[in-house]
Amino acid sequence: MPQSSTQGGRSAVPRRVSADGLRRFVETFAEDHPPLSLAAADLTVKDPGEVRRRYGGVFNYLTRVELEVERNVLELRALMPDATETDRLFYEDVWSPQELQHGILLDAVQQSLGMTPAETDLAVSARIRLIGVLSHLPGMLGVIRLLYYLTGAATERSAVIAYSRLVNGLGAMGEHAIAETVIAPIRRQEPGHFAFYRMSAGVLVGEEGLSDWQLQLARILRRRSFDLVGVNNRRQRADFGDVARALEFDRDLPEVARQVSLVERELLWAERQGLEVPGYIMAALEEAIALSNARSGRFDPAGS
Template sequence: MTAPRVDATRIHEHVVRLGEKFPPVDLASADYTIKDAAAVRRRFAGPLDYMARVEMEVERNVLELAVMLPGVSETDRLFYADVWAPQEEQHGVLLDTLVQHLGLPPTQPDLDGPTASVRVLGALAHIPAVHEVIRLLYYLTGASTEKSAMLAYSSMSAELEAMGEHALKRTVIDAIKVQEPGHFAFYRMSAQEMIETGVLKPWQLRLARFIRSKAFSLVGATTPERKADFGGVLTGLGLADDLERTVRDVSRLEHHLLWAERQGMEVPAYAFKAFRDAADAYRERVATATLAA
């Protein structure tokens, strides 16, 4: 059976349904009953702090999007301003509250305004042909970020279940986890629609491939220290155990849309390198700390 063709109407309807079906999580619904806080803290302190920070930085992300993609469609604006941002803000509060219930310091998000590089992209985005390349890269980045989040929350949910921490699993982690696939679907359909309808000319696709291969980044990993932190999330949640499989899952959409003609290339080399370098940076940090102890 052939999958329904993606078009602008279908994407808009998806965003509307997403907002109606998944309002921001009610903070009062969270149950922070913890059976063994020390065990949860030992197991998840690093990943929770990192994930809370990324979720709480949505305010800065929205400002960056407004600069980087001027004149977006009403569907894009509806998604990132009215659906995605309010949901993500609540995710950040839920995770930060959990962090503090575990006796850890409050999360410190980076809420500085758009960077110089984002402002440069915003200036270039006023050129229509460049704007469309940036828009595709926004969708691909969003898809890989959401897929990474889906894998992380799934792993954490399963481990909390095994630890008997049912309240945290059900009312915090699973409450967040259930909203992430809808975000991923928006990015997937939006990128797919651009490719299927021929929005981009061949030279624009070549430019998108080049930029993506040179500027692929890990969510929240804006400094060497935070890259190692991301590696800690991968390692701590078991996602580094089979890193190639993890990266294949994360990058499947862009592999399909950008690199499908490259026979034998199941995982973009630049994506695998970024994940591997982060995991290696974390292992090096641990080894250094062990030697210094």
């Protein structure tokens, strides 16, 4: 059976596991990948001005997203008041401490570049709280859990792509200290997060089971509610576009979208043979890049 590995640890597991196997994976992953240490990072930057010019927006965006994990945990508590023990173990005790430390490391790099700290939003919206209330309705918790796993999987695939390209870009500039002691260690933890979401979705659909109406509702809600990681408004959508352009997502956008949509293509759209990318994901990426281009004056949006 194909394996999904978190690189460098014992946390290699089959894509499809039982609920017990998923729990063991989370426990092993936590042991293999404790939160990163700021003391172990080398924040030496040879050319702060050039790094800031090329990747300042990337660092600012990624720092904000990682530090907003505090809000994400509050949202998950509100969304899934009856979360499984494994879900709660993962997001409270494993994912959250790791992501928060990622944000601290990235913020330290920003400071070494002479940048203003990223602004974070830690308020939980009324919409999230309302969805949490709806989770008590028959069958709704399963739908909400599936959407949580799909969102997490798409987020983590986006993160792996972004951090991989940032490592390569910084390395090409000769900025090996922050590439190898900050960005690369962060990147090594992200595949384990993706593996959790992918396996959790598989356990939910394959072992626990969802009815046809639950899957259909998940398709409808996913199509209508999908957004890119860290995007909550139009300005942030353009900010994501800045990141995408800086990391050259726009040069191979269909492949980026294919990777981001991997789990939902497997679970929601498998019956659509030949569907490479759900249209809503490609549209979101294209809109973000278009907004970034328009904001930077690369073309006239009225003519697009």
